[in-house]
Amino acid sequence: MAPKKTPKGKSGLFGVRQKPSGNFGVEFSEAGRRWWIDTYPSAHEAARAYDVAVWRAERPRSHLNFPEIESQAEAEMLVPQGINMKEIPTKKKTTKKPSVVVCAGETDEEAMARFSWEHPEYVQAELEYYWKREAEQKKGPKKEDEAGPSTVIPIESSSEEDWADFSEEEEEGCDDPEKEVLWAQFCSSDDEE
Structure with missing residues (x-):
C-alpha cells in the first residue's frame, strides 16, 4: 500500500x-x-x-x-x-480593478486609449453610469424647486390715502350685475361702521 x-x-x-x-x-x-x-x-x-x-x-x-x-x-x-x-462562509475573492499605468514616453491620452482597449467592460460601466445620471437630470427639478413656494406678503399701510386710488376705480362700476350688488353691500357695510 x-x-x-x-x-x-x-x-x-x-x-x-x-x-x-x-x-x-x-x-x-x-x-x-x-x-x-x-x-x-x-x-x-x-x-x-x-x-x-x-x-x-x-x-x-x-x-x-x-x-x-x-x-x-x-x-x-x-x-x-x-x-x-x-x-x-468563505470570503469572496475581490478582483482588483486595473489602474491606468502611463509608460515612459506615452501621453495621458495614449495611456487612456490603451486602457479602454484592454478593459472595455470598465469603459461600458462608466458610460452607463453617466447615461443614467444624465437621464435623472433630464427629468427636471421637482415642482417645488421650479416655482418656489408661494408666499403671501402682507400690506402694512392702513392710511386712507394709499387706498384712495383703488377705491375710486372700483366705484366707477362693473360689467357684472351680481358683482355690483355685492360691491354695494360691501360699501354699505363700511359706511355703517
Whole structure:
C-alpha cells in the first residue's frame, strides 16, 4: 500500500486540529466549500467524525483517517454524538480593478486609449453610469424647486390715502350685475361702521 499523504496540522490526522482549549476541532472542505463539523475531547474522536464526513461526501478511501472501516454505517456508529456540519462562509475573492499605468514616453491620452482597449467592460460601466445620471437630470427639478413656494406678503399701510386710488376705480362700476350688488353691500357695510 502506498504511503498516506502527510496531513496538515500537528495532530497527524486529516481535518483535525487542536484548539487552544485543548479540545480538537474538525473541519472538512468539499468543492471549494468549507464545513465546520464539531469539537471533540480527543483527537481520535475528531478523526472518526472527519471520516464520517468523508464517507458522506463519497470521497476515496485514501482520504480516511481510519481506512480499515468498511462502511459508512460502521463509521457513523463509532461517533456516538454524531456530526453537526455547518458551512463556513468563505470570503469572496475581490478582483482588483486595473489602474491606468502611463509608460515612459506615452501621453495621458495614449495611456487612456490603451486602457479602454484592454478593459472595455470598465469603459461600458462608466458610460452607463453617466447615461443614467444624465437621464435623472433630464427629468427636471421637482415642482417645488421650479416655482418656489408661494408666499403671501402682507400690506402694512392702513392710511386712507394709499387706498384712495383703488377705491375710486372700483366705484366707477362693473360689467357684472351680481358683482355690483355685492360691491354695494360691501360699501354699505363700511359706511355703517
